[in-house]
Amino acid sequence: MLRWTGPITVLLSLTVGQCAFAQSRMKITLLADTQVVQPGQPFTVAARLTIDPTFHVYWSNPGDSGRATHVRWHLPSGYSAGELQFPAPSRISLPGGLVNFGYEKEVVLMTTIRPPARIEDQPKLTADVDYLVCDENSCKPGEANELGLVLPSNDSERQVIESWKKQLPVPAEKCEDVVRVTPVTGGLDIQWRATPKAIECFPNLDESWQLEDCRVDTTGMNTRVLYRLLSGKVKSLSNSPKPLVLAYTLENGQRRAIELPMNPMPGNP
Amino acid sequence: MKFTALFTLAFSLVSFAALAADGPAKIGQPAPEFSLKDQDGKAVSLADYKDKVVVLEWFNEECPFVQKHYSEGNMNRLAAGYTEKGVVWLLVNSTKGKSSASNKQVAERWHITRPILEDSMGQAAHAFGAKTTPGMFVINKGTLVYSGAIDDNNSNKTSDIAGAKNYVAQALDEISAGKSVSEPETRSYGCSVKYAK
Numbered sequence: 388m389l390r391w392t393g394p395i396t397v398l399l400s401l402t403v404g405q406c407a408f409a410q411s412r413m414k415i416t417l418l419a420d421t422q423v424v425q426p427g428q429p430f431t432v433a434a435r436l437t438i439d440p441t442f443h444v445y446w447s448n449p450g451d452s453g454r455a456t457h458v459r460w461h462l463p464s465g466y467s468a469g470e471l472q473f474p475a476p477s478r479i480s481l482p483g484g485l486v487n488f489g490y491e492k493e494v495v496l497m498t499t500i501r502p503p504a505r506i507e508d509q510p511k512l513t514a515d516v517d518y519l520v521c522d523e524n525s526c527k528p529g530e531a532n533e534l535g536l537v538l539p540s541n542d543s544e545r546q547v548i549e550s551w552k553k554q555l556p557v558p559a560e561k562c563e564d565v566v567r568v569t570p571v572t573g574g575l576d577i578q579w580r581a582t583p584k585a586i587e588c589f590p591n592l593d594e595s596w597q598l599e600d601c602r603v604d605t606t607g608m609n610t611r612v613l614y615r616l617l618s619g620k621v622k623s624l625s626n627s628p629k630p631l632v633l634a635y636t637l638e639n640g641q642r643r644a645i646e647l648p649m650n651p652m653p654g655n656p
Numbered sequence: 657m658k659f660t661a662l663f664t665l666a667f668s669l670v671s672f673a674a675l676a677a678d679g680p681a682k683i684g685q686p687a688p689e690f691s692l693k694d695q696d697g698k699a700v701s702l703a704d705y706k707d708k709v710v711v712l713e714w715f716n717e718e719c720p721f722v723q724k725h726y727s728e729g730n731m732n733r734l735a736a737g738y739t740e741k742g743v744v745w746l747l748v749n750s751t752k753g754k755s756s757a758s759n760k761q762v763a764e765r766w767h768i769t770r771p772i773l774e775d776s777m778g779q780a781a782h783a784f785g786a787k788t789t790p791g792m793f794v795i796n797k798g799t800l801v802y803s804g805a806i807d808d809n810n811s812n813k814t815s816d817i818a819g820a821k822n823y824v825a826q827a828l829d830e831i832s833a834g835k836s837v838s839e840p841e842t843r844s845y846g847c848s849v850k851y852a853k
Binding site: 519 | 782
């Protein structure tokens, strides 16, 4: 029998009413954007991850290594939850030329909750967060189970959610910064209303395809996005439906992101 | 002894430089050559096994995803099943700062009887394009035929191994049945290879 010498993940048991989970490397709190749950009125709940300096957690496509963060909400019957919404990630460079897609310092992972048309009491909402937190030297997986959401939420919680909502990717056709998207061999052309700065491409993952080597080249008001569809039958480990996310920074310093469709004829640039 | 070490180093640098120009190893192409020291200080070259089926397992005992496959002996059992049939199974530790001595310690502690090759400068890892631990490569008579994950469940829990589809076992079984590898490239998961640079 192997004697265990690695670090052991300690799960903290929480006392009633407590909504924070703290460990070395990371703290997790749950937030909501509503004071009370109204029948039939969708609202946003979120897990706020406050990450220690030098560490990072992962986007839906973690990049060259790592694992996506998962948040699972437990709901009373009649309630439904939308999919986990990931804000635009950052590129995190590691030694050896490896790149991770994820978040440093803080991220707020949101979910839309739909209550039923009729409710009797205010619901009890809890969430499980499953994560991998790494720096360039080590990785630590962990889970925080049955964290409780405390309602009513306060103003600062609602402000946090509002500010992170601005970093959620929106479909390109609904984005006011984009004039049009045109498929080209091996990628897409984007025409901007005003050319943004710091344009970065993040290929996502799916069961049936995997994009690699996404590159952007901007001239004037146009950005060409080129990527490679990995040859052969490549199976991935996530099932996110968003092919590409393009993050960019506006003149006023605000970071935004759009979702791009996959060109059905990606070619091989 | 000193001469051998120097020669090995020079050889690795040359082969690394040659490969860097073309990028990492590709499926269906000749696997990059290497010569690395095992936990007993003995040099092991891929060229020694050019008529064999070779599994390369990127390894770092500090990685929770590697620990997943060793804490209840799963990787050792899987490897033993195939080495009995003549497959060569080599571990490569490209973690910065690791040595043959530290590899020997972990081999004893984790009951690993296969060679653990010391690649702390990352030359072999770069040549193969190894990104994660665990990270798996299968070479059939000198040709790279599989690169990717050990299995299709990227959790770090040992209890998830039983229900997962093992890509390496699938590739090895297909090779021994004279078939081509049906899923030659998968997305590997785990910790990043802790490159020195």
